[in-house]
Amino acid sequence: DAGITQSPRYKITETGRQVTLMCHQTWSHSYMFWYRQDLGHGLRLIYYSAAADITDKGEVPDGYVVSRSKTENFPLTLESATRSQTSVYFCAKSSRGGLLCKNIQYFGAGTRLSVL
Amino acid sequence: DQQVKQNSPSLSVQEGRISILNCDYTNSMFDYFLWYKKYPAEGPTFLISISSIKDKNEDGRFTVFLNKSAKHLSLHIVPSQPGDSAVYFCAASARGGSQGNLIFGKGTKLSVKP
DSSP states (O other), X not given: OOSEEEEOSEEEEOTTOOEEEEEEESTTOSXXXXXXXXXXXXXXXXXXXXXXXXXXXOSSOTTEEEOOSSTTBOOEEESSOOGGGOXXXXXXXXXXXXXXXXXXXXXXXXXXXXXX | OOSEXXXXXXXXXXXXXXXXXXXXXXXXXXXXXXXXXXXXXXXOEXXXXXXXXXXXXXXXXXXXXXXXXXXEEEEEESSOOGGXXXXXXXXXXXXXXXXXXXXXXXXXXXXXXX
């Protein structure tokens, strides 16, 4: 058990609607991440957070909003969903530290989002 | 421009043989490298990693080799088993700030035939 839970696992929504994907972790790892996985692109970073109330953009942040009021939760919101946001979304966490700076991320099971 | 490249989208290997998955990188600041394994409908799971101060790291059937001069790493699976069939992602990071974020390759789908 990686100690990170995503909900819902599957979501279908319509263009223009707002949708929020939830991510919850145990163990209070400081770093949390949101990725999307698309065919031909691998895993691309949307947003990340180094601690509560500290967030920053990744490679593909447009159209997404994040917040992190508590260390254990890191929701991702699509303010006005578009068809191009149909994807599989993964949340991850990391402690990112140690002598050798072992930067291992642990992933949730993912949310498959379809925007019609 | 891709900083981490997995040039083989797929690989098919017979059970019991060696599987070799390759990964190239362009950023000389990368100093930590990881391999993740992903089954369908599941999240990626960490498999093995290597720091740039080493050239080899072994964990059971899995060995990762790092050639810094060639900016190349490879994952060897010996012997391959049908349960190893999955998509394998290579990832790399550098120290500090946003450079500490992982950069992923596009993945290689490994099929191990019984």
